[in-house]
Amino acid sequence: MKIDLNLCFPQLKEFIFHEETIKNASICTVYNYYRDLILFFKYIKSIKKETNTNDKIENTDITDIDTKFLSSITYEEIKQYFFYLKSVKNNNAATRKRRVISLRNFFRFLNLTVEVIDSDPTKKLVTPKLNRSLPKFMHEEECIALLNSIDGTNKERDYCIFVLFINSGIRLSELVGLNYTDIDRQGDVVIRGKGSKERRIIFNKACLEALAEYEKFKEIHYQNKERDRDAVFVGRTGKRLTARRIEQIVKQRITAAGFGGRALSPHKLRHTAATVMYRRGVDIRALQQILGHESLGTTQIYTHVSDAQITEAMTQSPIGRTS
Numbered sequence: 001m002k003i004d005l006n007l008c009f010p011q012l013k014e015f016i017f018h019e020e021t022i023k024n025a026s027i028c029t030v031y032n033y034y035r036d037l038i039l040f041f042k043y044i045k046s047i048k049k050e051t052n053t054n055d056k057i058e059n060t061d062i063t064d065i066d067t068k069f070l071s072s073i074t075y076e077e078i079k080q081y082f083f084y085l086k087s088v089k090n091n092n093a094a095t096r097k098r099r100v101i102s103l104r105n106f107f108r109f110l111n112l113t114v115e116v117i118d119s120d121p122t123k124k125l126v127t128p129k130l131n132r133s134l135p136k137f138m139h140e141e142e143c144i145a146l147l148n149s150i151d152g153t154n155k156e157r158d159y160c161i162f163v164l165f166i167n168s169g170i171r172l173s174e175l176v177g178l179n180y181t182d183i184d185r186q187g188d189v190v191i192r193g194k195g196s197k198e199r200r201i202i203f204n205k206a207c208l209e210a211l212a213e214y215e216k217f218k219e220i221h222y223q224n225k226e227r228d229r230d231a232v233f234v235g236r237t238g239k240r241l242t243a244r245r246i247e248q249i250v251k252q253r254i255t256a257a258g259f260g261g262r263a264l265s266p267h268k269l270r271h272t273a274a275t276v277m278y279r280r281g282v283d284i285r286a287l288q289q290i291l292g293h294e295s296l297g298t299t300q301i302y303t304h305v306s307d308a309q310i311t312e313a314m315t316q317s318p319i320g321r322t323s
């Protein structure tokens with residue numbers, strides 16, 4: 001996730017700086033703003049110059065955009081842009097919703113924070129409606145089968161990654177940034193979540209045992225090699241594993257275990273941890289704290305019940321039961 005400020009015009013650079021330093025937004029959030037706004041302004045500049053072809057949109061230079069250009073953007077042009085996203089770019093509703101949020105935040109910044117435009121053309125912009133779906137997750141017996149399948153090269157590391165995901169509900173970015181100094185011997189862990197907000201969670205016995213086995217492996221494997229001794233998870237060169245590499249490891253291990261057709265990912269493993277905790281009686285507000293959700297509404301998606309629970313509940317009714 002690299003932001004190239006050389007591709008940005010001055011007001012976009014200022015917005016990115018504002019989000020990073022003043023609002024303390026996460027790296028992922030700022031990168032999404034950057035990516036969404038770059039595409040939007042390339043499209044708008046191309047249609048204003050009547051050069052609306054896919055190739056020319058992608059290659060449009062936007063570094064010379066100024067306040068006059070920003071003030072000229074209309075609601076009708078923005079609507080046309082979202083038609084382009086759906087019909088040409090094939091963006092789904094979730095992606096278009098994210099892009100709506102990016103535009104709203106940027107034009108609100110221009111209008112209210114730095115006051116370089118008189119009106120906000122996104123005020124009437126409607127957020128695409130999303131069909132609410134249940135989160136994908138693994139059942140407990142599937143988790144056990146997956147963990148038992150991990151073998152071969154780097155098995156201690158990969159096993160530890162899965163144990164932490166499945167037991168703690170940690171985010172991918174949080175796992176990447178995890179340091180040994182964040183974990184004490186009793187399993188009390190400081191997690192730095194979105195927006196650098198800290199929260200405390202507990203690593204259970206399974207997590208601590210997996211970490212201990214992985215540390216033994218590292219002491220042997222990197223005995224005569226340099227490595228990042230702060231980072232919990234490191235790669236072949238001894239450097240901290242990237243988010244992309246962990247995603248690859250998760251995909252490879254899931255496929256090898258026979259679950260490759262399930263579209264499982266680190267985030268789905270987080271869903272798994274949350275679902276298991278809730279079904280084992282963890283209070284919804286405690287779960288909110290564990291997962292680092294700002295809104296309780298985000299956590300409530302895990303209050304769904306399984307088909308087996310529905311069947312059990314429906315068969316308990318005695319009304320009409322014959323003797």
